[in-house]
Amino acid sequence: xxxxxxxxxxxxxxxxxxxxxxxxxxxxxxxxxxxxxxxxxxxxxxxxxxxxxxxxxxxxxxxxxxxxxxxxxxxxxxxxxxxxxxxxxxxxxxxxxxxxxxxxxxxxxxxxxxxxxxxxxxxxxxxxxxxxxxxxxxxxxxxxxxxxxxxxxxx
Amino acid sequence: xxxxxxxxxxxxxxxxxxxxxxxxxxxxxxxxxxxxxxxxxxxxxxxxxxxxxxxxxxxxxxxxxxxxxxxxxxxxxxxxxxxxxxxxxxxxxxxxxxxxxxxxxxxxxxxxxxxxxxxxxxxxxxxxxxxxxxxxxxxxxxxxxxxxxxxxxxxxxxxxxxxxxxxxxxxxxxxxxxxxxxxxxxxxxxxxxxxxxxxxxxxxxxxxxxxxxxxxxxxxxxxxxxxxxxxxxxxxxxxxxxxxxxxxxxxxxxxxxxxxxxxxxxxxxxxxxxxxxxxxxxxxxxxxxxxxxxxxxxxxxxxxxxxxxxxxxxxxxxxxxxxxxxxxxxxxxxxxxxx
Numbered sequence: 396x397x398x399x400x401x402x403x404x405x406x407x408x409x410x411x412x413x414x415x416x417x418x419x420x421x422x423x424x425x426x427x428x429x430x431x432x433x434x435x436x437x438x439x440x441x442x443x444x445x446x447x448x449x450x451x452x453x454x455x456x457x458x459x460x461x462x463x464x465x466x467x468x469x470x471x472x473x474x475x476x477x478x479x480x481x482x483x484x485x486x487x488x489x490x491x492x493x494x495x496x497x498x499x500x501x502x503x504x505x506x507x508x509x510x511x512x513x514x515x516x517x518x519x520x521x522x523x524x525x526x527x528x529x530x531x532x533x534x535x536x537x538x539x540x541x542x543x544x545x546x547x548x549x550x
Numbered sequence: 551x552x553x554x555x556x557x558x559x560x561x562x563x564x565x566x567x568x569x570x571x572x573x574x575x576x577x578x579x580x581x582x583x584x585x586x587x588x589x590x591x592x593x594x595x596x597x598x599x600x601x602x603x604x605x606x607x608x609x610x611x612x613x614x615x616x617x618x619x620x621x622x623x624x625x626x627x628x629x630x631x632x633x634x635x636x637x638x639x640x641x642x643x644x645x646x647x648x649x650x651x652x653x654x655x656x657x658x659x660x661x662x663x664x665x666x667x668x669x670x671x672x673x674x675x676x677x678x679x680x681x682x683x684x685x686x687x688x689x690x691x692x693x694x695x696x697x698x699x700x701x702x703x704x705x706x707x708x709x710x711x712x713x714x715x716x717x718x719x720x721x722x723x724x725x726x727x728x729x730x731x732x733x734x735x736x737x738x739x740x741x742x743x744x745x746x747x748x749x750x751x752x753x754x755x756x757x758x759x760x761x762x763x764x765x766x767x768x769x770x771x772x773x774x775x776x777x778x779x780x781x782x783x784x785x786x787x788x789x790x791x792x793x794x795x796x797x798x799x800x801x802x803x804x805x806x807x808x809x810x811x812x813x814x815x816x817x818x819x820x821x822x823x824x825x826x827x828x829x830x831x832x833x834x835x836x837x838x839x840x841x842x843x844x845x846x847x848x849x850x851x852x853x854x855x856x857x858x859x860x861x862x863x864x865x866x867x868x869x870x871x872x873x874x875x876x877x878x879x880x881x882x883x884x885x886x887x888x889x
Contacts, residue, residue: 501857501858501878501879502857502858504807504826504827522722522749522750522768525768525808526722526750526768527826527859528618528662528706529678529704531571531589531616531634532616532634532659532660532678535615535616535634
């Protein structure tokens with residue numbers, strides 16, 4: 396990790412309220428499909444690699460940038476780096492990927508990508524995040540897994 | 551009117567045992583057994599027992615990380631395994647049991663693929679370190695004959711030509727390259743770069759005669775490349791007096807996610823693909839297809855062939871129609887294709 400912060404004074408965003416549990420949610424006879432709020436709740440509290448703040452507080456993840464298709468088993472997450480040259484962007488994407496891979500059933504195809512137009516090396520980073528062989532190799536790297544676990548660990 | 555005869559892919563057996571993702575399957579050259587490998591760091595060998603397939607051997611402790619690919623030698627007495635631990639192991643069955651008798655080191659990081667030449671005297675490996683290595687095999691000794699740094703990114707697959715000592719490699723840099731040894735100075739060099747795919751080329755397979763190549767990519771297409779030798783009848787210019795490879799057909803619109811593997815059957819000419827949408831698809835060339843502008847039809851799509859991404863497909867080299875596949879769902883499956 397760099398000694399100096401790249402983005403010294405990031406803009407802060409308000410956290411959204413906790414999900415309101417409805418009667419249907421508690422009814423065992425109703426099948427609860429995955430929705431974007433549920434996916435958001437899985438990733439909103441991931442820690443930023445350099446600031447003591449969550450991805451939600453930095454507006455890196457937003458519920459409106461999450462798409463869930465239960466029928467086709469597809470989940471698409473777009474995230475927004477705090478600055479267009481952020482060098483932590485691959486690590487942030489990898490943390491989101493890892494959290495979703497660990498938390499969701501294996502039937503889901505998970506795509507984590509940078510929100511279009513928000514990073515200078517968007518296509519290169521997206522290509523790396525879409526390459527499951529490189530993700531698998533990264534997750535066998537003990538040091539990297541430790542760093543990711545620190546991001547994913549909810550304080 | 552064009553009539554396409556659709557075939558069926560019948561599931562014969564599910565082979566379970568691997569823990570986690572299975573990356574690759576490879577048939578013994580006689581088609582009598584299968585080797586598979588995956589993230590559990592093991593290689594498993596399966597063979598028929600009565601009317602069913604059963605696991606015969608587990609090879610462990612050869613690798614400390616994921617085993618990405620396995621390859622039987624043409625004589626069938628050796629298995630080479632490529633691993634994320636940056637090594638390639640050679641397993642030898644000169645006694646009754648397989649033993650790891652050599653470990654090939656040199657790549658800087660993950661080894662992605664390994665392939666034996668037709669004679670069994672050359673072995674190729676490739677890695678995320680962007681290089682392709684050619685190893686010479688003499689009396690059970692493996693010596694590095696060349697380190698080729700032609701790709702600009704992670705190299706995903708290496709495959710030898712079915713007859714000649716010509717090597718093809720596929721890369722994250724979106725290209726396929728062809729290599730040959732210059733007999734004057736015994737240097738291996740790139741004689742052709744095949745550019746057309748718009749994303750990672752994951753795999754490739756030669757046809758039976760080696761004058762065509764099928765490639766598959768993250769761009770969700772399959773491409774067929776034709777070799778034009780110097781002095782070809784089609785009038786394709788061949789500068790440097792080397793063969794030119796031209797993309798003569800693109801199969802698009804069939805696959806909905808990354809295509810991880812492709813295999814061109816040397817007996818039937820059928821092409822099978824392994825896709826990230828869990829489907830195995832089979833393609834066949836039209837009977838009256840123009841060789842310079844061939845047409846291929848999809849003759850079968852096995853929906854939900856696996857419950858997760860299909861990583862590998864391979865036709866049995868001796869039994870026409872028999873196919874093996876491997877998936878992220880931890881299973882190896884044996885199929886039979888019939889028309």
